[in-house]
Amino acid sequence: MFDPMLSRNCCMFGTTYESFPWSLSTYSIYHTSLTTSTAAASSFGRRVVSMAVSSNKANHRNPRRPKLPPEVDNTFKRVLYEDEEEMTQKPNLDILTDDDDEGVVSVDSSDGILWESDEMEAISSLFKGRIPQKPGKLDRERPLPLPLPYKIRPLGLPTPKRFKNCSRESVSKQVYKNPTFLIGLAREIQGLPIEENVSMVLSKWSPFLRKGSLSLTVRELGYLGLPERALETFCWVKKQPHLFPDDHILASTIEVLAGSNELKVPFDLEKFTGLASRSVYEAMLRGCIKGGRLKLALKLLSMAKESNRVLDTGVYAKLILELGKDPDKSTLVLVLLEELAVRDDLNLTPQDCTAIMKICIRLRRFEIVEGLYDWFRESGGNPSVVMYTTMIHCRYSANKYREALAMLWEMEASNCLFDLPAYRVVIKLFVALNDLPRAVRYFSKLKEAGFSPNFDIYCSLIKIYMASGRVAKCKDICKEAEMAGFRFDENTLLKLQQ
Template identity: 25%
Template sequence: MAALRKGGRRQGCFLRRFCSISAPKENDAELVSRVVLQHHNPFHATESSLQLDGITLTPTLLFETLLRLKNHSKIALSLFHYAKTLPNPPLSHASYTLLIDTMAKVRQFDVAWQLIVEMDQRRLSPTPATFLTLIRRLVSAGLTRQAVRAFHDIDAFSQTKTSPDDFSFLLDTLCKYGHVRLAVEVFNKNKHTFAPTVKIYTVLIYGWCKLGKVKMAQTFLKEMIERGIEPNVVTYNVLLNGVCRKVSLHPENRFERTIRNAEEVFDQMRSSGIEPDVTSFSILLHVYSRAHKPQLVLDKLSLMKEKGICPNVVMYTSVIKCLASSGMLEDAERLLDEMVRDGVSPCAATYNCFFKEFRGRKDAESALRMFKRMKEDGLCAPSSHTYVILIRMFLKLDMIRIVKEIWEDMKDTGVGPDLDLYTVLIHGLCERQNWREACHYFVEMIENGFLPLKGTFETLYRGLIQADMLRTWRRLKKKLDEESITFGSEFQHYQLKPYRR
């Protein structure tokens, strides 16, 4: 420990030379976050912060460092507590909001609320944006009533009153996570406070379409027009999306009926004086893709180009997905080259179309070749979903060395790991009965501040018992007991009782 602190002091002396400046450079925060991560001791919460003793943390430097620690909630919170102990705490509204989001992401909502109260006490009045950050995380966790109450608490804490845009955000978040009936209930109760707008109606129409209730969406469109609120191209595109994307396209007559309903929406748009845009055509193109009609897709793409409509990345991705899923991988790769030549940069979802097909074919060589191309082209970075697909694939193929290389690459790019990636990796290792590796990543996940899913916990529990690794289980249980203090009441639903024969 003494050697560690001595090394920390040496790094501290080096860091002090640049951390005291008023406008820290980007790499300053990178170096500070690296020091904090390298010296993190899960059994001594302040160990990493002690390495920064004497370093001048400015508000900007603290924010940039917390940004780099967004996937390490425990360490981020420890650093923030350390910052509060300094003579002139470098706390800012931005840092509080970022940390609130970081803690809410791992469902430590009690801590998030404490930070909001603390902001108010420090006269850093929380803004509606601060609450909306928390509201989004509450809704994603299924705590919808708490989210609505939090929205109504904004005016009590914030000097800035809630606006129709803030209300629209609440409804939009509820609808995105499928809580449309509650969104309509909240909308009806607050009609007199927040006057209905085209944006609010579009959000509700989107919500019903997301649930596949197109008739309800059309009812709201009719109500909107009767109120004298003119729908725009976004409103019609949302309805068109609901007509096209939430229906079964097989057998053939259903595909034809969907196309006919889509044309009716197109006619309604034109009769309202609104011309379909590139998104409108993209939705229709997606229908052909879902119906696995590669020739129709290619014909439609050519027709759009002839009319002067430039395909965007969504359109190209939809076509590539259709070609790849139809087994036309060479044509899909040619189209990928074509879109790059046309100046349209592919996104991670574009490459994921290839990775999914390679996973289905168990073609490890082609998947690695495409991943290498993706990295070398540098047109877009792999997403969290990209890594999930690849890790699942190579776990199935029992290529653990490749899995570890991809995992390290993911950490280097800063994409993760997040809860989903840890869950996929641990479950995959459990299926291979690689219990020691599974335990290693399980503990790492907890130390990084992620609360394991109940299914992950139980899968590992059963596996260790069946493998007669009771000693390992007891060590894990001890670790969980220690961490339960950090996770608080959200940890109490887990089965922590020791196994009895």
């Protein structure tokens, strides 16, 4: 019986034989007996497939046995058709698929057995290797794996959740250091009736306050002239465990009471000061200076010196400023200046340094002023317009006009803005130098800056115009001064002519 499928396959392999010089064993496929039944071939193929699959399972059961690549049987070949009339130039071990015919696509070379497509797929899958993948980005960085919760979680029992009152905490952070709020408390206490206690205001804010918060409120009460309310505030704080003890509010209260002369000095002052901290001691000293009790301040200063207690240099500066107002106490001022000069930890603010300079100019101790200025520049400070004006006035008072002029050029080189006292001192300097053009130029700068000349500036200009013999200009300056509200009598004009 003639099999058309077998005839078609034979024709296909015959064409392949003519085109490619395959081995003789392959050529024997075309001369095999055509009488072999298809059922026998199929059963034989299934046995081969089952043997291959069982062999593959056996390899998986015994993992210690090395997995060797299977031996490729060169007798299995495939011809790939791109078209019915064209044929590829290279054979490949793959399955030939045909949409029109589903049947046998390959023949075994040894026994002349026909293979079906599903059988060839099962056999060829055993010899396929790993599918090559497309190369990706070689410089790609893989992200780190996310931490697993069970690995980062600490061992032990879970900790209980602690709930916080965030609203109270946020309000506390906003108010316990806020100057506007703390000063507002003092204003609110000021508005209380006399019979009411400060607890009416402070009790509702107690949970939001911290240690040291009410020290600013106590100082504000001192500025308002309410030392009794300041003492009541301190007594209320003493009853609050979370606000007391606190040296800040104690020092503020003592400074306010001493500044208003309401502080009762105990008989055993040495015992009291021995137990006081440095901040409380300095607060008492500042309060005595502010209240005008200079004798008590000098006594506290001497007690601190005897007990080797080191106080802030700013306290010395404030005491020197108050003592310098009295010419009879110049000796005490010089003693304090000597004590201040030997301090290695000299730390004066620009305001304290300028205040000491002015006192030394009044005492005509110009060398101390020059020494303070040199120390301030060496310590890295930037002089202000007040310090520059003080130095120009110091050299002008010492009749060192050229040195004062050099200080003026230094002041202008630092781009320091002039104020009215600076213009006044500079114009007096040019009058002493008899430099009329520069005096007139700085007088014009004064007006351009928006300042109104005072009586001393008008007198200085009248004096230099009279020295230059410009009487008409003197009359113009007098008229301008009279329009500004100043009046020159005959004695003043006579003094300016001299």
